[in-house]
Amino acid sequence: MPGQSGATAPLERVIAAMAAKQWNVGGRLHAELTDHIPSYRAVPRELLDQIWQRHFQRALAVVREGSVPAPEDFDEADVARDRVTRGVPLSDGLRAFRRALSAIRDLFIAEATERGLDPGVIVDRTKCLWELADVASVRIATVHRQAEVASALFDARRRADFLRGLLYGTLRAAEIHSGAAIYGLDLSRPYRAIRAVPNGKVGPDALERSLESHGRRNGGCALLTVLDEAVAGVVEAKPEIGDLEVTAGLGPPTDLAAAHGSFRAAGRLLEAARAYGLRGVYDLSDLSWRVAVVAEPELAELLLDRYLRPLEAEGEFGALIEESVRGYLEWGRHIREVARRAHVHVNTVRYRLRRFEELTGTSLDAPDTSVELSWALAARELGTPPRGPAGPAHGGVP
Template sequence: MTEAQPGADALEAVITGMRAQEEELGSRVHADVADHVPSYRAVPLELLDEVWARHFARTLEVLRDGRVPASQEIDEAEVAHDRVARGVSLGDGLRAFRRALGAIRDLFIAEATRHGLDPLVVVDRTRALWELADAESLQIASVHREAEVSAALFDAHRRAAFLRGLLFGTLSAAEIHSGAAIYGLDPSRAYHAIRARSSTDSDAERLERLERPLDALCRAHGRTAMVAVVDDAVAGVVEARPAPGELAVTAGLGPATALGQVHRSFRTAGRLLDAARAYGLRGVYELGDLSWRVAVASEPELAELLLDQYLRPLAAEGEFGALIEESVRSYLESGRHIGAVAQSLHVHVNTVRYRLRRYEELTGASLEEPDTLIEISWALAARALRPARSSPSPRDALD
């Protein structure tokens, strides 16, 4: 130990001795951090040197004055944003910072011992170093979390923009391939477009709650999928038809197609969703499930015409008119087997024959004409649209 010096001189000698070892200590700290915090290997050395120099200078000022800077005097925002962008977690960032500060503290104690610095000053300045560590750690944590949130929001917006472009057919082939690689889609596979809403009337909050469980269902059994809130629905691309189970969802599933053509599948999925919701259905529906009923929901003018011709004339009969309609519906659903209709409605076959004959009298329709049977089926399907009404309105027509 050298001969003790007056307090101020000894402290300045300590700081001078530390400054002389700044570069060497920085190299050791970089190597130590690289060994113990592997994520920091992604940070270029010149950036580490820049941060080290700034941090070392700030530490020497604290040792000289014994004053810890106020939080607004410490600006580590740029560093935190850089580390987030390079995949360095908050925990790794704090570990690296504390290892660096620990090395500076050890150097200070060694130099203080060598120059005979007053032990009370050593204790005071060591306390100041840890106060500095606390202040910087708090700011690093705060800024790091803000940066992580910003990065997550940016990624979510970018992901949603890619999915929207995919579903609306606005992406080039190159954009589709690059986006598929980023988000884990396989351009060589066929995907279904899906468009879903809560089985209840959806609002934005319900859509947010639906997104995650639907995504999990679509990814079940190792299948790939990508869904997000798109306008008024949760939409995306899925490798296979999901089984909704207890999830309160109504969804349309378009046909499987290449990613570059999935916008066509999306249009079909939208029509299927609207039709399924119009009929008050729950679950995931493909075109084969709803068949021509999709067109009923999307052709309100035609539905009005057929309702006027085949069902509204029954209203004049009151309750008996409702029985006639029920019998006609059962007649068509049973494949035109009068006996089956009588059994299902618990009436005599002659009662069924009378109701069907009365239907023909009231509407002028023939239950023997194939085209007429199709039109009656259309009118009955239009009657079943939700909410209960005589026909769908133009407002409910598909986009």
């Protein structure tokens, strides 16, 4: 280094003078940081003093030795974790660090000039301090981002654990209260459990973010996570999903302590909506008794045997009978409306309905027939195949 051999004593005097002014400079720097970087007001003075001590002593070592430590020798992980926890952005952390190094560099130049240090040494050590600022900034940025990722993963796991306990009913009352405080849930308000799966190419993580965004519109609250490849959580109101490719079940509103009951209902509703091939968010008012069709396959088989499979022996005509019976129920038993929509004569519809009654041994005017036949038709919508050798297979709506 220029002038190194003859500059040891003068350089040490400069370093001693700098050390004597460490805390005066540190006090001014602290006031400057809290004035110009608001996020640093959340950092206690004693912590700022500790990191100032670390930066200052490292800078003095660079001035003394004329070399900069390797990036891996900078231990900034504890500082990064603290700043992330306190919500200090990386940009603010880097601004604070560079202000600190600038103050140290200005102090060195002032003391070195006043004591007549060799100009070559001044230039060399000033360059070293610039390099220190660059190397340390890169290292600080790296560990800060690592700390952000670690913090995000921890928060995600903690949120998932809270929601899993809430939705499966394993949390104590105190845990529900503390979790609600952390995540901004109002214990005095009802919430609805939701369980959703993506329909298109979007993954569960992206679906979680989209649903949470939709759920929070209009001032609502939504807390969601990914559980078992599905998105699950609580919302205040039914989300408006727009073009989002999702199928979801939405449980009834309840207080948080009973959210597990709402979640069970949401699971049944999701299962039913998927079985019917539906897209969107569905609650019990949307699907009504059709949820039970999915949940009771044995009863569905019984009613299919009673009302629809007898038509299979009629071949294609049996399919036409089923079409007319379905229309008869859908259009309020108005035979003329059924005929109009099927583009056939009303007597054709009457004949098909009468033939249905003959084949099944039932009466379409009987209340039980309407209920049971609707159940059987809904089961047919689920893709329940015909049974037996006779007749063609009708896997969907005729």
